[in-house]
Amino acid sequence: MPSRGADxxxxxxxxxxxxAHYNLETNYRSSTKLxxxxxxxxxxxxxxxxxDEIPYDQVNTPPTSAHKRLTEAxxxxxxxxxxxxxxxxxxxxxxxxxxxxxxxxxxxEIKRLLTESQQGLCTINNKGxxxxxxxxxxxxxxxxxxxxxxxxxxxxxxxRKIGAVFLSRDSVFNTLEAREMALLLYAxxxxxxxxxxxxxxxxxxxxxxxxxIHQFNQDEEQRQQVLNQFIHWHELWxxxxxxxxxxxxxxETQLIHRYLSQAEQIKSEHINDINDSDKAxxxxxxxxxxxxDFRHLAELLQQKATELDGSSALINWYEQQLISxxxxxxxxxxxxxxQNLVQIVTIHKSKGLEYPVCFVPFISLARNNSxxxxxxxxxxxxxxxxDIDATDExxxxxxxxxxxxxxxxxxxxxxxxxYVCYLYIANQSRKLKAGISSxxxxxxxxxxxxxxxxxxxxxxxxAQVDKIxxxxxxxxxxxxxxxxxxxxxxxxxxDVHLSAKALTRKPxxxxxxxxxxxxxxxxxxxxxxxxxxxEDFSDELLQLQLQDDELLEPQLDRFSFERGANAGSFMHLxxxxxxxxxxxxxxxxxxxxxxxxxxxxxxLWFEPLSLWYQHILATPLAKHQSIHHDSDAIxxxxxxxxxxxxxxxxxxxxxxxxxxxxxxxxxxxxxxxxLDFDTLQGMLKGFIDLxxxxx
Numbered sequence: 001m002p003s004r005g006a007d008x009x010x011x012x013x014x015x016x017x018x019x020a021h022y023n024l025e026t027n028y029r030s031s032t033k034l035x036x037x038x039x040x041x042x043x044x045x046x047x048x049x050x051x052d053e054i055p056y057d058q059v060n061t062p063p064t065s066a067h068k069r070l071t072e073a074x075x076x077x078x079x080x081x082x083x084x085x086x087x088x089x090x091x092x093x094x095x096x097x098x099x100x101x102x103x104x105x106x107x108x109e110i111k112r113l114l115t116e117s118q119q120g121l122c123t124i125n126n127k128g129x130x131x132x133x134x135x136x137x138x139x140x141x142x143x144x145x146x147x148x149x150x151x152x153x154x155x156x157x158x159x160r161k162i163g164a165v166f167l168s169r170d171s172v173f174n175t176l177e178a179r180e181m182a183l184l185l186y187a188x189x190x191x192x193x194x195x196x197x198x199x200x201x202x203x204x205x206x207x208x209x210x211x212x213i214h215q216f217n218q219d220e221e222q223r224q225q226v227l228n229q230f231i232h233w234h235e236l237w238x239x240x241x242x243x244x245x246x247x248x249x250x251x252e253t254q255l256i257h258r259y260l261s262q263a264e265q266i267k268s269e270h271i272n273d274i275n276d277s278d279k280a281x282x283x284x285x286x287x288x289x290x291x292x293d294f295r296h297l298a299e300l301l302q303q304k305a306t307e308l309d310g311s312s313a314l315i316n317w318y319e320q321q322l323i324s325x326x327x328x329x330x331x332x333x334x335x336x337x338x339q340n341l342v343q344i345v346t347i348h349k350s351k352g353l354e355y356p357v358c359f360v361p362f363i364s365l366a367r368n369n370s371x372x373x374x375x376x377x378x379x380x381x382x383x384x385x386x387d388i389d390a391t392d393e394x395x396x397x398x399x400x401x402x403x404x405x406x407x408x409x410x411x412x413x414x415x416x417x418x419y420v421c422y423l424y425i426a427n428q429s430r431k432l433k434a435g436i437s438s439x440x441x442x443x444x445x446x447x448x449x450x451x452x453x454x455x456x457x458x459x460x461x462x463a464q465v466d467k468i469x470x471x472x473x474x475x476x477x478x479x480x481x482x483x484x485x486x487x488x489x490x491x492x493x494x495d496v497h498l499s500a501k502a503l504t505r506k507p508x509x510x511x512x513x514x515x516x517x518x519x520x521x522x523x524x525x526x527x528x529x530x531x532x533x534x535e536d537f538s539d540e541l542l543q544l545q546l547q548d549d550e551l552l553e554p555q556l557d558r559f560s561f562e563r564g565a566n567a568g569s570f571m572h573l574x575x576x577x578x579x580x581x582x583x584x585x586x587x588x589x590x591x592x593x594x595x596x597x598x599x600x601x602x603x604l605w606f607e608p609l610s611l612w613y614q615h616i617l618a619t620p621l622a623k624h625q626s627i628h629h630d631s632d633a634i635x636x637x638x639x640x641x642x643x644x645x646x647x648x649x650x651x652x653x654x655x656x657x658x659x660x661x662x663x664x665x666x667x668x669x670x671x672x673x674x675l676d677f678d679t680l681q682g683m684l685k686g687f688i689d690l691x692x693x694x695x
Contacts, residue, residue: 008408009382012053023057029354030079031068031419032061033473037080038414040468045448049411050404064126070357070419071132072113073121078475079419082465085426085479086458087438092431095365099152101479102361102424107156108484109422110140110342110359114162118491124356124419137163141343141355143413149362150344157342161487164342166289167349172300173321177293180205182318185301188237188245189311191230192647194223194569195597201226205294207258220565224517228685237311243302250294260287347409350416358417361424363410364446366439367402399442406444424479425449425465427458511682514654519662522676556608562600570598572689574613579641583617634694643693651683 015021027035039058042048048056069079085101087093113135116122123132124139142164144150150166157164172178180203187193187200201208201216208216215222229252236245250256301314308314343355374390378398387394414421425445429438438456440446446456449464462478469476561567577590591609595602620633657680663673 008054008405009379009384012051013382015053025057025060027059027061027415028065029418030061030065030415032065033069033077034079034417034419034421035059035061035065036471037078037421037473038411040471040474041080041414041448042411044450044468048448049407050400050447067125067127068419069125070135071121071123071125073116073119076475077472079421080414080474081420081422082469082474082476083422083424083479084458084462084465084476085424087427087429087436088431090431092429092436093427094430095428098365098426098428099149099362101483102365102426103149103152103156104483104485105479106142106153106359106361106422106424107160107162110142110157111160111162111484111486111488113140113357114488118489135357137340137342139356140359141345141350141357141416142359142361143345143347143350143416144362145347145409150346153344153361159485159487161490162342163340164344166344167346172293172296173324175290175293177205177290178297178322181294181297182315182322184246184249185242185311185315185318187230188233188242188249189315191227191234194227197226197230200230204258205255206253207255218565220568221517221521223565223569224515225521228515228517241302242305242311242314243298246294246298246301255294256291259290262287347413351412353416354418355416356418357420357422358413359422359424360410360413361422363406363413363423364425364440364443365428366442367406373398403442403444403447407447408444410444410448425461427456427461429454429456509656509679509681512680513651513683513685514657514677514680515685519659519675519677519680523674556604558608558612561605561608561612566598570594570600573597574609575690576646580617580636580644581638581640583614583637587613639692639694645691646689648688648691649685650688651685654680654682654684656681657684 030038042056043058069077083105085093085098085105113122114137117135120134122135124135125132142150142153144153147166154164154166183196183199183203184205187196190196198213198216200206201213216226217223233245233249236248301318304317305314308317345353345355372390372395374388376385376387376390376394376398378385378387378394378401380397385394385397387398414423423445425440427436427438427440429436429440431437435455436457437454438451439454440449440456440461441451441453449461449468451461451464462476465476468474574590574594577593578586587610588606591606591613592602594600595605595609617637618635620635622634659675659677659679663675666673666675
């Protein structure tokens with residue numbers, strides 16, 4: 001067999017160009033009985049790898065391998081343990097059902113082994129005359145082909161309270177967390193872009209519900225709090241780096257708690273909804289898995305940030321990683337835990353590794369070959385063919401090449417264990433009027449058993465398996481309808497009483513940065529909207545109503561324009577998009593852009609808003625000045641962009657600010673009080689809508 005990571009056709013071409021061929025004929029990893037069992041299986045076929053260039057040579061073992069064995073409560077000398085799953089006589093056996101039953105039986109057998117180990121009855125032995133080592137969870141590996149199979153297996157183990165971890169060569173960029181991280185990075189890089197922030201809020205990373213996003217759109221206080229958060233994380237990114245910003249984000253949004261609690265909910269749900277097409281991949285991993293991916297992405301970003309200049313370059317690099325099909329070792333998914341867990345490993349990932357006990361539960365389930373790909377890629381005479389027409393001949397060659405790959409994967413899987421390997425064979429099939437239609441002949445194990453067509457019932461499979469089970473290294477059993485679903489008894493001591501440490505130090509007033517929103521957060525919403533009472537138009541509105549009660553449609557002007565946070569944000573945005581001194585040429589474009597962003601009908605509101613903004617630009621800013629009489633009145637249209645600063649941030653030093661004292665001062669000057677906030681010591685932060693320089 002070719003070495004780990006090698007291309008099979010490159011290996012074949014190299015072999016053809018060399019005269020002397022050398023084989024590694026001794027297996028120093030596995031027990032003698034396990035090697036004998038694998039030899040027995042692969043020697044049943046004259047061409048086990050469907051290639052004359054890859055012959056199967058009998059493998060030997062050193063004398064010490066004869067002492068390698070798994071000791072159990074009931075003595076079982078076999079090392080290759082074949083378990084058969086029959087089809088239903090009336091319904092057949094679809095892939096989803098077979099996968100579920102196979103996973104359940106494998107989990108039940110793992111639970112049995114671990115239970116016996118807890119009782120001191122199951123050990124692994126390297127030498128015949130010494131006491132063995134207790135079998136523990138991390139000694140056991142379940143070999144799968146993809147994350148779909150891994151998800152089913154992990155769910156069955158979790159149902160039995162057996163911890164497991166999934167290993168694969170997948171890139172961390174091929175995860176839900178990676179895609180959502182991109183949206184979060186956009187928002188952190190541009191904390192005043194409300195569209196970017198809304199997109200980030202909709203991700204599971206941030207965890208906002210539809211109602212919370214609606215409140216962000218409508219509630220000015222809520223909006224300001226969220227904006228302040230993103231500005232804070234943006235500043236952390238600039239001053240300390242992207243990873244500290246992301247870790248602070250995770251802490252403040254309770255990411256750990258949310259992910260772990262979601263994982264507990266997923267564990268309680270049944271997994272039968274995974275369909276037969278393998279396209280229902282479980283994109284949401286366990287809580288630990290997702291948290292590991294989040295931190296892994298943060299570390300990759302921090303590492304790359306040292307090589308790039310600015311957030312834009314970093315985000316551009318990140319976008320390229322999301323669409324790239326290549327991934328380095330540093331991008332491969334990491335272990336979510338280093339604890340004593342059953343290892344669920346893809347067969348590709350397991351190459352070159354070894355495990356004391358292996359389960360191979362899904363290798364007999366056929367791939368989906370119902371649809372012919374177009375175009376097709378396959379090899380013919382060691383040459384890669386791109387079959388644009390998807391010919392019948394090419395389709396047969398492609399299926400043959402896929403079968404050969406399955407055989408090589410099967411060999412890799414069966415040579416990973418040291419002591420025992422559980423090999424499951426299911427008759428995946430459909431029941432038709434003409435009889436059973438099996439797909440076992442499409443798999444590598446079916447090929448080795450001599451299953452050549454779809455007219456294969458369970459009795460034929462059993463007979464073919466019995467032909468190879470003529471040595472004590474191989475045992476055969478059938479999966480029954482009564483699979484043990486009980487949980488593994490925990491041996492951890494959970495009777496220890498835990499309590500929080502008693503607080504002995506005196507509470508102190510910590511220095512912090514406060515904001516206007518923080519001071520008024522406990523007031524009713526109608527009393528905290530910034531600028532809500534700047535102008536009172538009640539008299540004007542009353543006059544408009546009295547002027548013409550017979551108007552069928554309201555007049556479109558500033559008095560009938562939408563009110564609320566959305567309208568306020570729109571009005572602010574327009575003023576930020578153009579140079580006040582160039583209003584004749586730039587105002588129209590600014591209005592159109594802002595109206596499109598905030599969803600206002602341009603055909604209805606463009607003219608009224610244009611007139612309104614012209615009045616705003618011409619209105620004197622100084623008190624007691626008139627637009628008609630003061631030629632030197634200061635107004636916005638006199639201020640070029642270079643003499644203005646929009647949303648300028650400020651900090652006011654605060655020695656001590658108490659709610660009760662501030663309420664007393666407000667009442668003395670005739671204002672409604674009622675503020676309720678924690679005493680502030682530090683700085684009061686705010687933003688000035690417009691700061692300008694005149695003359």
